[in-house]
Amino acid sequence: MTEFITHDTVSTRYWHTLDDGRIQCDLCPRFCKLHKDQRGLCFVRQNLDGQVVMTSYGRSSGFAIDPIEKKPLNHFLPGTPVFSFGTAGCNLACKFCQNWDISKSREMDTLMGQVSPEAIAQAALAHGCDSVAYTYNDPVVFHEYAIDTAQACRSLGLKSVAVSAGYVCEQPRAEFYQWMDAANIDLKAFTEDFYHKITGSHLQPVLETLQYIKQETSVWLELTTLIIPGENDSEAELEAMTQWVVENLGADVPMHFTAFHPDWKMLDKPRTPVSSLLQARQIALKNGVHYAYIGNTHDKSADSTYCHGCGKLLIGRDWYELSEWNLDTQACCRFCGEPCAGVFKPQPGNWGGETASGGDGTIRL
Structure with missing residues (x-):
């Protein structure tokens, strides 16, 4: 059970x-060593009175109802709404962070008022969501x-997405x-040099997490x-990455290759051309990945799901809206009987279509 020190500060164990x-x-491989009252790189874990405490418990940076495909998850309850929230802080230092206003926030008072795990679960249920996503900043911090929110969700029959x-x-x-x-994990690159210089972290712990989950x-x-x-x-890096995924995680783990835009401390790089995304997707498919997608750009063909047995279209996607369902x-x-890997309901939802036709899903509790 979580031990509260103040209404938004709790004791931690690691x-x-x-x-x-x-x-x-000892929460993450950064292993921040903290003097009295000092905060870690994530900013939300602090040496207070001789222990590490979390200083943002129950304080969210916002709530929204999204299509599950936005996480992105294409093989987990397609077409259903997910209740999304995050807090502040992050344990990485990615120069290209596209949520830097949340993940690098030092203005804790800008966070919303206290919202309990039980209130989040009840709100998700009341809004007709099938799951709750821990997102915007990294739920590790x-x-x-x-965990308390996921436990409250499970008691109400709701799924949790990291x-x-x-x-x-x-x-x-x-x-x-x-x-x-369910989880969508950012495999940010496949070289230690990238992880060290651009994210301030290391590749191997991420690979270990992927293997553990799978x-x-x-x-x-x-x-x-x-x-x-x-x-x-580079072609060489994408070859190595996708081969590792198939060999260590299996061919059924979907891969999403998404487009970069200049942000935070990486403003000198151009936007990712669609051709680079399509090349990454083709390399993945060539190396045996059954389901490969591109994102942050509009390409119905490369966003859709195909049978790895007969090649026929299984799930059509136009942005987050589902079309064909086979x-x-x-x-x-339906054409050859080959199973499609994932977690599916007998019939798809239509939340992506609802979102596309009105509103961004943002709500307040």
Whole structure:
């Protein structure tokens, strides 16, 4: 049970005291070593009174109802609405961050008022959502709040979706993912040099998280890679990445290759050309990935799902709106009977179409 210190500050478990009196946070592989009252790089975990506390419990940066495809998850309850929220702070330092106003926020008072895990679960249920997504900033840094919310959701029959960079240590990772039902993990690149210089982190812990989720949990997993011109878009890197995915995670893990736009501290790079996204997708398919998509751009063909058995169109997508649906009630191809990997209802939802026709889904509690 979460132990409150103040209404938005809670005790945490993953830390230990060093010989020099500092406290080391053991939540993620950054292992911040904190003097008295010092905050970690994430800014929301602090050495307070001889322990590491989370200072943003229950404080959200906003709520929205999104199509699940926006996370992006194409094989988890397609067409259904997901209740999305985040807090502030992040344990990475990506120069290209496209949510930097949230993830790098130091203005805690700009966060919304106190919202309990139970209130989030009840609001998601009341708005007809099938799941709740922990997103906008990385849920690793609001570990306790996310887990408490996921527990409240599970008690109401709601699913939980993590949108994360996967940079988390072994014990907190196991605790976190026992409460998740699906995850989209950012595999930001496939070189240590990229991770170290551009994100301030390391590649290997992310790969370990991916293998853990796929091999030791029942969590539905999809991957996203933001393709940045001149940084992670070489043919050799994409070959190595997609081969590793097939060999270590399996051919059924969907991959999303999304377009970069200049932001935060990376304003000197051009937008990703669609040709680069299509090349990444083709390399993935060539290397045996069954489901590969492009994102942050409009291409109905490359956003749609095809049967890896007969090649026929299974799920048509136009932005977030579903069109063709050629899965039977057992999630098999209507043409050849090949199963389509994922978590599906007998019939798809239509939330993407509703969103496209009116409103951005933003709500207040």
